[in-house]
Amino acid sequence: MFRIFQYSLKDLIRSRWIFYYGVFYLLFTTGLFILSNDLSKSIISLMNITLVLVPLIATIFGSMYFYQSREFVELLLAQPLPRQRIFGGLFLGVSLSLGICYLLGVGIPFVFYGIAGSGEIWNFLTLLFNGVILSLIFSGLAIWIGLANENKLKGFGIAIVVWLFFAVIYDGIQLLLLVAFSEYPIEKFSIGASILNPISLSRIQILLKLDISALMGFTGAVFKKFFGTNTGIIISTLSLIFWTIIPFMGIIFTSRKKDF
């Protein structure tokens, strides 16, 4: 698995698009600093961008890379190698190269700006953690979808719809439900529903860092426990890590069954 991971990582790092992707973050972050000159405000803007863009790019890139490397995969399949190693390596290659790109693209301007000495270091680390983990989750989902769908167009379409669902539609449905059932005790539901969506989880982590003063304003034991103590951070971090395992398991499971 490690050998295949190495190959695909090397292949990807040399690819032009991943380079552009990293440069995009580099320019974007630097631009933010030049325009706003305020560390905490830049972090908020970056968080908004991260929550939408990282999953989108990871989805598109994951799908494209998977379909593009089909011949390479077929070649590997002809070798006496277990399938989970091949696809596991592929998944790690794609997701980690995206994650590294994100880390460098966002991290370098911050380091030059002197993040280490400022009080924003924890907000910044939360941002990096979420960016990397969202890259992992969504590129994994894209590869899983690619594995399950032979048809390129169909696979690509489904991957985009999955992104759209998690990024926008899910929140819309959740909002509708919350408003519709506002007469009922929906505290647990409102937190529970967010755990089922990795983007919501990342957002909650960021909320816990930035909007803690607003979150403290809500009554109710469940909210108080979740937002007021470390419980929120622990639960959301664990759930995010659990979320990275889901596509990985999916890839391995589907690849075992698939008839190439």
Add this chain to the structure above:
Amino acid sequence: MSFLFFFPGLVDCYSRNIEVKPGDNNKSIEKKIQLATNHDTLTFFPGEYELETIIIPKPLIVMGIDFPIIKSKTGNEIITVISDSVQIVGLQLEDVETSFMVDRAAIRIKDSNHFLVSNNRLINTFFGIYLEHAGDGLIENNIVAGDATEESTSGNAIHAWYCKNLRIIDNQVTNHRDGIYFEFVDNSLIKGNISADNLRYGLHFMFSNEDEYIENEFRNNGAGVAVMFSKKINMYRNNFLFNWGNSSYGLLLKEIYDAEIANNTFRENTIGIYIEGSTRINYFDNDFQNNGWALKFSGGCLDNHIRGNNFLTNTFDLSVHVLIEGNTFDGNYWSDYSGYDLDKDGKGDVPHRPVKLFNYLINETPETVVLLRSFFVELLNFAERISPVFTPDNVLDSQPLMKKISRSEIVLK
């Protein structure tokens, strides 16, 4: 010296020093006070004392050397002043017990004027300094530390009732119910105090007029400052920090008239300022940073003018329930203003609407808070900003500033 023979009345000017040493009990101290003439000094030597209430019935200076520790023997009050011109300096008073019948205090000043309470340490004393019908006094450099756990069983650090012309300067008041409590107190100044970790309010005004509080810091209190049913209160250069929790605010204004709130910093409070039924109030040059709500208006507010303030990365800048005409929001800096300035006059060409749709949603269904900052909600906010339907369309800043107003940060101890 010889002229004293001719003016025997002047002998009083020389204050004698009366020594009190560890081992003295209430009886001996009472006797010493009895023998003292006006303006003598009662000096407590270093050590530990266990005493019942000492009553000071004549103008005396009560002074401690190296903070002698005076503990309340029965849990009752320690010093009660019932005369004008008494000074209490450099004592450490401890262990006044909670009572549900009487408001016991370490130092009570009753019907007296021209007093001075300075450089004392009051530790676990139900009420710290209790002033009733007192006036023209100075309370400075005291440390009043309690161990309050419940509102119903705790007292206020500095409690003033029916007083005039007080000056309360550079004190540290912590862990009580209210840090400083004013009821029917007029023409007074509160300056440079630190009020932290109090259960209810850092500073509490009731029915007090023409007072001023400046350069204080209110930190981690149930709520920073509550100003209620008062007129002409000036609030300058204070810091309101970390006042967290539900129904918690940096500053609460209720039924206030003609106040001025300027140069204050509000940082990381659940609600920066909560305003209810307040009229003719000017808010200018304040910084609101990282609050849940910077300003929350409830009903009945008239002629509130908000001008030249910085609103920096608050979750919500403004919440308005019913807004009657006559309140203005012009000329502020809003960090989430997204307009442009083509004529380069430093003011945005598009008016800013500080009330967001999501704010309205959260008021209706508080649980939707988990969707804060989500892409979907931002889309809704954007749509609402372009054509307001739910949010009041007359709440806007027609001259939003393009740049943050720079202000040298007020540094307190």
